[in-house]
Amino acid sequence: MTDTLDRAPAPERGAARPGLAGRLLGHQLLWPVLAIIVMLVIDVIANPSFLDVRIQDGHLYGNVIDIARNSAPVMLVALGMTLVIATRGIDLSVGAVAAIAAAVACTRIVESADEGAASATILASTTALAVCVLLGVWNGFLVSVLGIQPIIATLVLMVAGRGLAMLITDGQITTPTNDTFSNLASGFVLGLPIAFLIALGMVALTAVLTRRTALGMLIEAVGINPDASRLAGVRARTITWTVYVFGAVCAGLAGLIIAANTNSVNANSLGLWIELDAILAVVIGGTALTGGRFSLAGTVVGALLIATLVRTIPSIGIPSEANYLFKAFVVILVCLLQSPRARAALRVRGRRGAQPKAVAA
């Protein structure tokens, strides 16, 4: 809404078509991308060899590759969250779902006959994702059939989920030894980390499904007005239900990657606060929390921004735990930029400054 209002006056000023620079300046991803670049510049100043990428054993190594690899879990969770938020919902349970998925996969691998076999990983991961589908169906049922507010409906699983994960691992820190499984996080294909490729693959798949078919538009329609979209013939209930299942599967994949990264699962701490990081990534990417509009590219940029931030803070000598402080400022900043009231206040001030020029012209 506000974007169209901003752009409307442009032709009147005589600029027949917005040039490349104009389009870039007006793009909603300008600020997040600029922020990533600024952080990288800071990194290079602090550590001149920060951007170096070297090839070792045919794989790419370096800080940038690490950022890409570490962004994978948040990117996956945020991907699911983007669609959920687009339907005007929210999914608080993704952290718990990630923990459950990791718990299921790790215990299955440990229990399998041949712990190191690739088939054990495949079987265990499939089981874990199937469990995630069930959890997603549960969330979707509460939201779309019983009509409970999403934040409350998913709170139930958020509270109970970690207990369930502990039940599965029997309260132990389960440590599977399986090369295929640990490759999920630390392996490389074509020189790039597998985790990042999985995340990008899911994003690409989702982009094709939502933007090359009518699905994306239908999801946005449900987010704008569920009742109106239902009356217009959109199966609002099925769509809402589906996005929660999708969100849970994405969270499950993220859980597997996190567990594979440390080759262990601690049901208490795995994926702690990842739902908040994911929501942050979605918001940074320009998807409004009020639903009805979503940007997958924005979510990817948002996840990369968070990963860059987490990497930048220790490299400039601040204790890495302080990243929460910076995340807080990012949240507030992004919200201020998106808040219609704050924008209106800014615009009034800007117009006052611009008025003399307009008179002169």
Next chain:
Amino acid sequence: MSATIAVPNPSVWDRVRTYSPSRRYLPVVATFALFIGMFGAGGIRYEGFTDPQVFLSLLLDNSFLIVLAVGMTFVILSGGIDLSVGSVVALSTMIAAKTLEMGWSPYLSMVTVLVVGTLLGTLMGLLIHYLDIQPFIATLAGLFLARGLTYLISTESIPITDATFTELAFASITLPGGYYTTWTVVVALATVVVAAAVLARTRFGRTVYAVGGNEASAMLMGLRVAAVKVGVYAISGFCAALGGLLFGLYTLSGYSLHAVGMELDAIAAVVIGGTLLTGGRGFVVGSLLGVLVLGTIQTFISFDGTLNSWWTRIVIGALLLVFVVVQRLMTRRQT
């Protein structure tokens, strides 16, 4: 023609027989029944469960959660939510521990903690009301901010060794019958009483209900919506800081990983206490009962010995589910 008509004069028994509690008290009554039922079941299953000291320990072990739930009740009644309380508890323990370590007077340290908590809450309230930021997101920023500040002060656990603090923590009040309790319990119960009085008897309290019921109507009625919306977050921030002090007394340390996820317990207690998550309906007493129910689950598990601690979370989740679904069905029937 005498005009006297024999009006059936209801006897006391008739009144008792036909009495049904007002609909708005039903959720609280249900929670109370649940609490009594759980305690009774515990008394039948385990020896010594109904000992009054068990109940007093329940209050003692959950005094900080009671205070948090009171603050959360205000926020949820006004139609918002506060995710930051767990982090503010951690920040409060950390500020108290650090300032005491630096040799501040214990009273100055307590005042600082309470002021910081209230300021943080007020700040979030201002963001929410004046900049139209969703409560969920603004308090998420508060969560990150408080946790980040805690880490910034220290990543290690700092013990609290101050004489006044330890004295307060260990001082017990002997009750008739040889039972004892502590000052933290007194503070928690006093908070409940004050909060209940504010909600029931003051203009501010009634406006909280009005804003939660329908903010637009409250605004059109000329109520002071801005003051209330900022006020409830300030109260929640204050309660979180006070809860943090009680938690600091309970653990006698400041640590950045204290109270992770405690905001969920507080929200769960408020919901189980019968407060409507969409706002406008509920009582502080319900939240107190909600905390007691959560505490009883824990006591159950520690008495049983064969059950593992994670069952606490699963049972809390299940209870939350039941209350949320029942709330939903009840509100659906009315509309």
